[in-house]
Amino acid sequence: MTKHTYDLGLIGNCAFLALIRKDTSVAWLCWPRFDSSFVFGSLLDRNKGGDFSILPAAGPFDSHQYYQENTNVLCTEITTADGQYRVTDFAPRFPQYERYYKPLMLVRKLEPLAGAPRIRVECEPVGDYGRQPLNRRRSSNHIAFLGGDEEIRLTTNIPLTYILDSEDFALNETKYLVLTYGAPLEAPLESTAEQFLRATVEYWRKWVKSTSIGSFYQKQVVRSALALKIHQYEDTGAIIAASTTSLPEAPGSTRNWDYRFCWMRDTYYILTAFNNIGHFEEMERYFHYIADISTKVRDKYQPLYSISGSSDLIEQELDHLEGYLGNQPVRIGNDAYTHIQNDVYGQVLVALMPLYVDQRFVDPDRPNPEKLVYEALRLIRHTMDMPDAGLWEFRNIAQYHCYTYLFHWAGSHAAQRVARYLGNGDMAAEAAALVEEASRRIELCLDQQRGVYTNAIGSHHLDASTLQLILMGYLDPDSELARTHLVALEKELKTPEGLFYRYRHPDDFGTPETTFLICSFWYVEALACVGRLDEAIAEFEKLIRYTNHLGLLSEDVDAKTGSQWGNFPQAYSHVGLVNAAYRIAKKLDKPSFV
Structure with missing residues (x-):
């Protein structure tokens, strides 16, 4: 091929x-x-x-x-x-x-x-x-x-x-x-x-010139930053996942989705990327888009919203279009807006925390932090016993996902910081209790025999999203458990070319055929975190070969052929490159006293 x-x-x-x-x-x-x-x-x-x-x-x-x-x-x-x-x-x-x-x-x-x-x-x-x-x-x-x-x-x-x-x-x-x-x-x-x-x-x-980008593969980071910048719809501050719809994850797969929307699950990674390159203006606009949505949420957050913050993203198939290289269906809208993805509450808290604890933000009109944080904590508590579709948006599979509990944990930690900033002891106590409960649920995903966290409670399947246990600091990167967890994920999900599958078990559409590029960049970050820096650099250098002639990245890559698939350019993939390069650069710049 x-x-x-x-x-x-x-x-x-x-x-x-x-x-x-x-x-x-x-x-x-x-x-x-x-x-x-x-x-x-x-x-x-x-x-x-x-x-x-x-x-x-x-x-x-x-x-x-x-x-x-x-x-x-x-x-x-x-x-x-x-x-x-x-x-x-x-x-x-x-x-x-x-x-x-x-x-x-x-x-x-x-x-x-x-x-x-x-x-x-x-x-x-x-x-x-x-x-x-x-x-x-x-x-x-x-x-x-x-x-x-x-x-x-x-x-x-x-x-x-x-x-x-x-x-x-x-x-x-x-x-x-x-x-x-x-x-x-x-x-x-x-x-x-x-x-x-x-x-x-x-x-x-x-x-x-106004970006803070180190010397580590600076040209590639600049191109990714430029691509990411224009995926922001400045009128509202929303950042879309990709500029296209219905480019297939693999030929004939029917995994053809409309990505011209703003996913709440991407919030943490996108804001991290802008923070890593020192871009305040884009962060602030995106913060306020998220904050605006948070003020109108009543019962639950959707996994995604339109660039205007609209809730209804009704999925339709356009039968009159032949599709990319004949790949049908062509879809507009995305039914994922109806899914239950409970990690979004933690995502919102992690995303909005800087509005209240970062001294660069001075805005007398910002939303009432106590109301917003209490509401997000209430939703975390309410969904703690609720299975969901997970970040990969399974359409007919509901589980108690490790990744969801990780963001319950991270969001509650963020709420603790806001509570300390506000001097609110009751909020801090409530958040601390949820941190402890989320940690207990994460530990139920640990397969002691293999030394790895599985994708969900009671499941033996592995999932690249659990790399975030290391990246977000839940696992001490110097611990033996972080090491064995990473090794087990490598063994099951990594290809010889250094690419990473999201997972290898069947979903609603069969077994995934292509690798998901941001997971490969998460892997690079995890290598850097656990001290395998030379390997992180080598794997990063492999990944930047999967750009097109202009340095632009797709959503998915076929490991066997190196082919680009999925929607393009994929903002999430460029976020992954920016964050992985930053993680490596920080390690390389760390002073040595040996």
Whole structure:
């Protein structure tokens, strides 16, 4: 089997994301929100997904795709028999009027580099996930696409006839294409596009300079940080798991999910990543998104919410779309919002604790901490005897998961810290009792004979999520139990290539075929924690080979072929890389007095 990679580049501005193929075509772009219908979705259907491409008129061509250094500005160079040209794609983002300017605008700069290559520009956006063709209206210097909720407009200095009639032409001077949703570009085209490009490059480079990133594989960490940044929907602060839907975990697996939502289970790891790179602004926005949700929770937290905080994420299958490489079903929405995942209460407490104990946060309007913490502790107590779907969201399996009890433990610890900060003895006592009870439940997952914690009480199966017992400090990393636990997980879940399966026992859809990349990064962190630093570095170096040509990571990797699968780019995988690199760098920087 040949190696499969996503030959796609990611651009975005914290208002929208787009994926660009190496042939310059826009494979994925959803407007006006991350979770809206695509206007370009050929990633899921070549015929119904629309088209926005700048291709050679004829003959074979070579492609070279790269980012302008330390930015989310993407360049694609195409070389043909009659010349060479470059397409620079970006989503404008820069400070303006004491805010960030981040319009629903895709800018494409088209430059001849050699010769006079003949090219053809196609622009055919669609609506309602490809079910709604849009009507074209020619104007003086733009084409309007009508029929959707708002006007999509292409403003360009390329003769409109060439685009409307799909005619090729010789590229002998720089051209610009600006595609907008809603508010159009009404300023001068060429000078505005160049100004936006300069300002956007400057913004990203300043952002990178403001990160706290050590020298350990700095280039890879910077790219992961840049990718993670644009998965935040800045309007609300939510961070989505991935920009796509229905890219399969393995071919033919039917494990095709919509990941354009904000998972509560990811909160702790995402905030840790932003803290590790010293980015306060993103942390604060995400904190307030979580805090806003927490104020409207009554009976339980959902495992995930929309980027607006909406609760209903009704799952649907789009039978009219062929799916990625023919993989069906194509799903929008995610039924996991109905699942019981009881680790979310601890996740929320761990996530929100800094709002009350970190002196950098000064906000007189923040939610009442005592009410919020008491409510989360009540939910932990209420669910202590309740089986759940676990963090891997089993659809028809409920167990008493070790991972859930770990976050009951961690969340109650966080509540103790908040209680001490507030001087609330009653809250501290309640939290301490829950810490003790959660610890007792975790110990019921210990298989004494094997020296390993299983995935759930009464189960013999192992699960990579229990690596977190070491990473979160439940197990002393210097203890014999931490060592035997890690060795047992290695023996059962690690592949010869250093990749990690989430688990190897059957679930609702059979036995998982591909490895889950963040679990592999958790393994690297665990190696560093227990003092196996040389192995941690070696395993980290193996994992960064599983990026695509631009350093972007998928959700899953086929261990045998090294193929990328699952939704892409996967924010969770980039979080894993950032946190693993930070853990190693801290160990390497530790002073020695020997």
